[in-house]
Amino acid sequence: AKLTHPRERRKTMCGTPNYIAPRFSKVVFNNLDVPGVGHSFEVDIWSLGVIAYACVVGRPPFETNDVKTTYNRIKMCNYTFPDHIALSSITKNFIAKTLQKDPKHRLTIDEVLAD
Numbered sequence: 001a002k003l004t005h006p007r008e009r010r011k012t013m014c015g016t017p018n019y020i021a022p023r024f025s026k027v028v029f030n031n032l033d034v035p036g037v038g039h040s041f042e043v044d045i046w047s048l049g050v051i052a053y054a055c056v057v058g059r060p061p062f063e064t065n066d067v068k069t070t071y072n073r074i075k076m077c078n079y080t081f082p083d084h085i086a087l088s089s090i091t092k093n094f095i096a097k098t099l100q101k102d103p104k105h106r107l108t109i110d111e112v113l114a115d
Contacts, residue, residue: 018060021046022075022101042103045112049098053079056087061099077101 021043053061061079064070073079077099081087094115100106107115 018050018063018070020074021103022077042106045098045106045109046103048112049095049106052091052098053095056091056095057082057085061095 050060050062062070062073064073079099081092097107097115098112
């Protein structure tokens with residue numbers, strides 16, 4: 001979806017399960033419709049973190065064999081970095097700053113570019 005201004009919010013969900021933000025996993029997992037709740041650019045920052053993780057590790061951070069378990073891991077922001085892959089602290093910190101459960105604590109696009 002294309003947003004035309006920063007305060008615009010979308011209320012529809014689309015996306016691949018491994019890449020959706022925690023708010024979506026809560027709605028899907030609990031089959032809820034949360035009134036007044038929408039999303040904006042912060043979900044793209046989350047997805048960027050998932051993509052960055054997948055690029056350096058070789059798989060998405062929340063991936064499991066069961067979609068409900070994957071949604072639960074996303075909802076809890078439950079991921080780890082594998083010990084057998086050497087990752088710099090800069091890489092881990094960038095991913096951690098994009099995979100913040102609370103969208104208010106995630107990097108903004110300007111912060112991503114500066115980071």
